[in-house]
Amino acid sequence: MEKDDLTEIMSQHPFLAGLQDEHMKTVIGCASNVRFVEGAHIIHEGQIANKFFMIRTGRVALEIGVPGREALRIQTVGPGEILGWSWLISPYRWHFSGITVLETRAIALDGECLRNKCEKDPVFGYEMLKRLSQVMERRLEATRLQLLDLYGMADSGVRP
């Protein structure tokens, strides 16, 4: 894929919306276009987290392995969302596995490459951290709601 095409694709992704040109170039230097068939394991719980993904199309399920039973699917991520922030946080290991439930196209970003650029350019690093923090905040909020088991509560109905 041509660099210009990649720039256009990436600038359309909500995660990078409004990113200044200089920083966009920095990100593109760590990016590649990827496609996964349905059922592909794209990240593995416990393994080194050296990438993260900006999902363009498709859907990825996040799973946690449970001994003696089928893995628990706890969330899906889809178009316009990102998958993974473990590349930024030591010890850089995935806490979940990610499996595509639909054919998925994404931009893969090299975590180590981005980390190094964040270290060298604190302004860029802060920009990345702000964007990731927003994603993390939204996911935390969603997780808290999910933990409430809203629909299983006795008063969950609108008139019982």
Next chain:
Amino acid sequence: MTRRAQAVHTAVHDPMMTHPVGIRRIIWENDDTFTLTLDMNSWAEPFEFHPGQFNMVYVYGMGEAAISISSDPARTGTIDHTIHRVGSLTTALAHKKRGDVIGIRGPYGSMWPIDVAHKKDVCIVSGGIGLAPLRPVLYTILKNRDDYGRIIILYGGRSPLDLLYRVELEKWANDFNVEVLVTVDRGDSSWKGHIGVVTALFSYIKLDTRATVAYVCGPEIMMRYTIDELERRGLSQDQIYLSMERNMKCAVGFCGHCQMGPTFICKEGPVYPLPRVRPLLERKEL
């Protein structure tokens, strides 16, 4: 035409008088939710209701509960109530059989203001059994599909097996060009849909903020987060309507059981324009 949820008074008899009706059919939607189809031909006059209204459903010798009407308002002769089995009364209803008689009084409460959505996009956000009071809205607007723009349903459930009206959701998507996005809190490997809370589905749609009307119904916490999400995306409060739930007893504003601040939900609600209840939503002990 007013933008407020419209209070309607269609109960034609003594509002405290219960009338016997027979159960024509029982459909189990999932393990703990079922739909009763009631024969209303014994009613003195044709039974009419508006989307969003509810009946007091009576189990003789036991008591009654407020339950939304979930059927097509244009259908005559029968009505549906979709009921979540959560307590002794709803469990007693769950044990009823075809031909058994229960009591009904109603309909009560305000309606979803469908007229304000004319020529606009409609965004329906619901969770769990919250889809039941909104189903009459869908029946109504889909009869005049061309009078509306996009119709979007964002629906969240506990698990794939807990989802209501799956066949109809598919039919609405395929036959009426309705954008249906469904998510569950927990799914297994056979579930190819979304997993997560219903508010996460907003990531996948783009709303025309000036020409969208949102109808929201579900657990109150879900509705609060949904309102935040709708406002974050640019909808103003007067474009948002929601259905509130409190413990209703008399259904006509006498007893005060369903009081929420200055309003009685049974009488002025359950459907409210958001500005009417916004200040009350996050207030403790209401």
